[in-house]
Amino acid sequence: MILLFTLERPDELPVNDYQLKKAVCEVYGYEEDKNLPKRIEAIGEK
DSSP states (O other), rough: OOHHHHHHHOOOOOTTTTTHHHHHHHHOOOSSSHHHHHHHHHHHHH
C-alpha cells in the first residue's frame, strides 16, 4: 500500500507469475493456456 499511495507506483498484477497462475487454475478450474494471463487480469478487475 505504501508503494501505491505514497510513492505513486502503479497497481500491477503479475499475471505471468507461476504460483499465481497455478492458484487461479486450481481455484477457477482453468487450464493453463495462452489466454490465462487475460483471464487473470479480468479476475483482478472485479
